Amino acid sequence: MPTLHLTDAAIRRLRPPESGRVEYWDTQTKALGLRVGASGQRSWVMILRVLKGGRWVQQRLTLGRYPAVTLAQAREKARAALALAGEGENPGAVVRAERQAKAEASRHTFAAVREDFLLKYRGRGNRRPAPRTLAELSRVLSSDLFADWGEKPLVKIERRDVLDVLDVLLERGVEVAANRTLSYLHMLFGWSVERGILTANPAAGIKKPGHEASRERVLSASELVAIWHASEPTHTGDLFGPIVRVLLLTGQRRDEVGGMRWSEVDIDGALWTLPAARAKNHREHLIPLSAPVLAILAERRVEQRAMRMETNLVFTSGLRRADAPDQSPAPFSGWSRSKGRLDARAQLDTPWTLHDLRRTAATRLGEDLRVPPHVVESVLNLD
DSSP: OOEEOOOHHHHHHOOOOSSSEEEEEESSSTTEEEEEETTSOEEEEEEEEEEETTEEEEEEEEEEEETTSOHHHHHHHHHHHHHHHHTTOOHHHHHHHHHHHHHHHHHSBHHHHHHHHHHHOOOGGGOOOOHHHHHHHHHHHTSGGGTTTTTSBGGGOOHHHHHHHHHHHHHTTOHHHHHHHHHHHHHHHHHHHHTTSOSSOTTTTOOOOSOOOOOOOOOOHHHHHHHHHHTSOOSTTOOHHHHHHHHHHHOOOHHHHHTOBGGGEETTTTEEEEOTTTSTTSOOEEEEOOHHHHHHHHHHHHHHHHTTOOOSBSSOOOOBOTTSTTOOBOOOOOHHHHHHHHHHHHOOSSOOOTHHHHHHHHHHHHHTSOOOHHHHHHHHTOO
């Protein structure tokens, strides 16, 4: 076994053998050698004694190819392997574990983990998020912000990378979007920690970067009157006006009212049974219906019969859904446009949202009617 004081210059001067391979053993670092093959390939090798089954046995160990693994790196790896062997550890097992970890990291890219997260994530109560929530998670986490992250191993994404993404959003002037993006990243990284993909959440401890106005808008009595008058149906088949009035009268959620089914409504019993599958908190909810709500539903029934519309949906134009297997009618859509037209009629001085109707109902029940908090929570089916 030829020995040689290995240097980069000396390694470059080594000629490949005509056949087979030759190993040159370093005179500076114990047990370290360079194997040169007939093809010209150069690999770092070691021969050392390791403890196996209660006996010290000789073992070969490959440390990588030259020049991908430099001479300095090979010497450092050799010293570390000798130290492990001296402590009774198996350097080969450690090297294999490191390689396996690298292979695992390359498999868990941001794009791959993102798809797995969207497919398997469960939130509070071990429940899957609502379809709209999943769609929003997918939209944000698949945006151009993460174009450079796609093939990057998740373990390589650091706190600085997260902050850089948030800085881009702040520069674009979308501060609420920056807050939502941080929240979604926190969810994805937290899920990855639970799955053993990460050992720490790189978004942990980062404060919300953007300013966000608190959602505390409570409508006044005069504003409610203006909205009520503005929601007067403007034509036969108008859906948005009646929806707004049902929101006002029941305090329920927008999509729960917009997707109301006739099969959920007991007209004679004046009761709406919202099934758990459609409730945000996944709990069945019973909503007593007042006379004005029953009148609105009666008008909808008359209109649908006049239009010869056979559907289980209360608020639908009857247009067919192209994406539905049976092309069933779609529930009401066009919220933004309809809200804009209603705003033009109501002419409130301060902007408001449909969710403000629900918040206003909770406030008026508690403050004006002195309804106990637990009863208010029951009426509105709060989490």
